[in-house]
Amino acid sequence: METPLTNNIGPDKPFPDLAVYEQNGGYQTVRDTIGKRSPTDVQEAVSESRLRGRGGAGVSTGMKWGFVPMDNASPGHKYLVANADEMEPGAFKDRVLMEFDPHQLIEGMILSAYAIQADIGYIFIRSDYYLATARLKAAIAESRDKGYLGERILGTDYSFELHVHVSAGRYICGEETALLNSLEGKRANPRTKPPFPPISGLWGRPTIVNNVETLCCVPHIVQNGADWFRSLGRAEDAGTKLFGASGRVKNPGCWELPMGTPIREILEGSAGGMQDGYGLRGFLPGGGSTGFLTDEHLDLPMDYDAIMQVKSRLGTGTMIILDDRTCPIGMVENLVNFFARESCGFCTPCRDGLPWIEEILHKLETGQAEPEDMNILAQQAGFIDWWGSDSSSNGNTHCPLAPGAIEPLESARKYFADDFERHIRDKKCSYR
Amino acid sequence: MSAAEQDLIQALSDEEIGEIEKEITHLNGRKSAAIDALKIVQKHRRYVSDESLQAVANLLGMSFAELDGIATFYNLIFRKPVGEKVILLCDSVSCWIMGGVDIREKIKSKLQIEMGETTPDDKYTLLPMSCLGDCDHAPAMIVGEDVYRDLTNERIDEIFDE
Ligand SMILES: Cc1cc2nc3c(=O)[nH]c(=O)nc-3n(C[C@H](O)[C@H](O)[C@H](O)COP(=O)(O)O)c2cc1C
Ligand code: SF4
Ligand code: FES
Numbered sequence: 001m002e003t004p005l006t007n008n009i010g011p012d013k014p015f016p017d018l019a020v021y022e023q024n025g026g027y028q029t030v031r032d033t034i035g036k037r038s039p040t041d042v043q044e045a046v047s048e049s050r051l052r053g054r055g056g057a058g059v060s061t062g063m064k065w066g067f068v069p070m071d072n073a074s075p076g077h078k079y080l081v082a083n084a085d086e087m088e089p090g091a092f093k094d095r096v097l098m099e100f101d102p103h104q105l106i107e108g109m110i111l112s113a114y115a116i117q118a119d120i121g122y123i124f125i126r127s128d129y130y131l132a133t134a135r136l137k138a139a140i141a142e143s144r145d146k147g148y149l150g151e152r153i154l155g156t157d158y159s160f161e162l163h164v165h166v167s168a169g170r171y172i173c174g175e176e177t178a179l180l181n182s183l184e185g186k187r188a189n190p191r192t193k194p195p196f197p198p199i200s201g202l203w204g205r206p207t208i209v210n211n212v213e214t215l216c217c218v219p220h221i222v223q224n225g226a227d228w229f230r231s232l233g234r235a236e237d238a239g240t241k242l243f244g245a246s247g248r249v250k251n252p253g254c255w256e257l258p259m260g261t262p263i264r265e266i267l268e269g270s271a272g273g274m275q276d277g278y279g280l281r282g283f284l285p286g287g288g289s290t291g292f293l294t295d296e297h298l299d300l301p302m303d304y305d306a307i308m309q310v311k312s313r314l315g316t317g318t319m320i321i322l323d324d325r326t327c328p329i330g331m332v333e334n335l336v337n338f339f340a341r342e343s344c345g346f347c348t349p350c351r352d353g354l355p356w357i358e359e360i361l362h363k364l365e366t367g368q369a370e371p372e373d374m375n376i377l378a379q380q381a382g383f384i385d386w387w388g389s390d391s392s393s394n395g396n397t398h399c400p401l402a403p404g405a406i407e408p409l410e411s412a413r414k415y416f417a418d419d420f421e422r423h424i425r426d427k428k429c430s431y432r
Numbered sequence: 433m434s435a436a437e438q439d440l441i442q443a444l445s446d447e448e449i450g451e452i453e454k455e456i457t458h459l460n461g462r463k464s465a466a467i468d469a470l471k472i473v474q475k476h477r478r479y480v481s482d483e484s485l486q487a488v489a490n491l492l493g494m495s496f497a498e499l500d501g502i503a504t505f506y507n508l509i510f511r512k513p514v515g516e517k518v519i520l521l522c523d524s525v526s527c528w529i530m531g532g533v534d535i536r537e538k539i540k541s542k543l544q545i546e547m548g549e550t551t552p553d554d555k556y557t558l559l560p561m562s563c564l565g566d567c568d569h570a571p572a573m574i575v576g577e578d579v580y581r582d583l584t585n586e587r588i589d590e591i592f593d594e
Contacts, residue, residue, distance in 0.1 A: 091563070
């Protein structure tokens with residue numbers, strides 16, 4: 001099984017500083033591509049690879065890049081931004097990629113920037129990733145010294161400067177237009193779309209925002225070709241992906257596996273199954289903003305569309321496991337608390353609705369809820385609604401934070417309805 | 433710029449001003465460096481006082497209110513004094529499942545403070561934080577810049593007895 005993204009990573013392997021990274025074939029694609037292949041050539045390879053964004057939404061990377069104006073009609077800067085905010089509860093895959101192979105991200109950014117002819121790049125990283133930040137800064141310095149970054153890369157007439165921007169907190173910064181506002185030094189409220197960032201992004205200029213893992217795939221696609229990348233997937237989607245599991249499993253962690261790997265193989269194989277004394281009740285397949293699935297879904301492939309069909313999302317691919325000794329309502333309360341706190345406050349259903357939902361969940365957990373409260377839960381969730389709404393993707397709110405926030409709630413009301421009833425009937429949480 | 437404003441910029445050290453000016457060169461316009469500048473001040477002074485905020489606002493050519501609106505949006509810009517080290521204790525879902533509440537209570541009783549408070553010796557400020565990206569080693573926290581994973585009551589004793 002091929003594991004291109006984590007080839008350089010392992011307990012017995014030396015840390016890939018520039019020398020080791022180059023020995024392992026690193027930066028060869030930069031030598032072979034910049035000034036030798038056309039930018040459109042690189043774009044085509046990525047389009048044909050069917051790479052989909054690993055930040056959560058699964059947008060075709062090639063298609064997104066295709067919106068960037070490539071003529072010289074509006075001269076000026078173009079930007080490439082790596083989204084390294086990673087604050088989704090349960091997600092820790094981008095940290096692994098940045099801490100243990102920082103040059104891979106830089107190589108991916110050089111190629112991606114070249115493909116859209118961006119001249120400036122930023123890595124927008126969350127403040128708490130101190131080790132990753134230090135290693136990225138050191139790697140950028142090494143790469144610049146060697147001529148892979150900066151003015152006239154390797155003597156060609158292409159230049160690309162790369163900076164690290166360390167954030168100051170708030171999950172909403174991960175939403176790409178909020179991220180751009182934050183990079184501009186403003187409050188991180190999401191922007192109205194359109195215009196979309198590839199046309200008008202950072203300081204009004206064409207900008208591509210891609211997830212760290214997405215960008216890390218690019219060198220391998222450029223090196224080995226689109227056919228190879230597509231062949232890595234086991235079902236519909238292409239490539240490999242870092243999948244993870246946390247909660248009461250025997251071996252929590254993060255593993256590079258083919259896209260389309262059945263959930264059962266990840267949970268029972270890589271994660272080693274449930275800890276002794278704990279049973280599987282359900283799981284969030286792709287982080288805290290994705291809906292619960294249960295054991296009836298274990299044979300589904302971890303593919304964007306397959307998970308979407310059962311009304312959840314592949315998201316970040318890092319699963320959170322609910323065991324049979326943990327209260328599903330308590331778990332949802334914890335999640336809603338997170339989203340309510342991280343709401344940017346721009347729109348009412350999110351700013352005021354999420355705290356209201358949190359309050360009702362707290363009443364349920366402390367035995368104070370009335371049957372009528374279930375109607376309020378349904379009503380508040382309805383104001384935010386994603387799945388039922390016929391508008392494109394954002395439900396009734398300004399950005400997808402609130403719809404994501406209620407996905408665990410809505411799926412819990414479906415799969416764990418008996419728990420809600422019992423909490424109201426017995427006036428207590430029986431898990432404590 | 434008035435003399436009073438000049439004075440206030442001088443409330444920043446040359447080192448701070450140098451670091452802020454360097455950030456500005458990577459960006460587009462002085463105001464763009466607002467968050468970086470606040471972080472730089474905070475690195476040197478632990479938190480951003482009203483005086484520092486006014487000084488940064490003057491340096492970047494913006495009003496106090498505009499910059500404070502930005503500062504208070506971000507939870508890792510501290511507008512009140514904090515201790516020598518800030519403890520960011522993860523209170524998100526995987527840590528919660530893995531016993532994070534017990535760890536929180538343990539830290540509170542160990543340090544004799546509530547969430548949001550600073551120890552009387554000014555050493556630690558305890559704050560809740562969203563998922564730290566260490567969910568496979570939950571519960572987790574950051575003290576200063578050091579990450580602690582797989583927390584147990586015994587580990588908490590060890591860490592804070594040091
Ligand atoms: C509230 C919210 C938080 C997000 N956080 C992240 C994040 O931390 N990292 C990330 O890559 N994408 C995040 N996204 C998705 C981004 O908006 C964007 O879709 C993504 O960075 C695009 O990159 P990709 O196409 O490579 O996936 C978030 C979205 C929302 C709505
Ligand atoms: S849904 Fe509205 S209030 Fe919530 S984070 Fe998005 S824009 Fe802000
Ligand atoms: S939930 Fe605590 S580190 Fe992720």
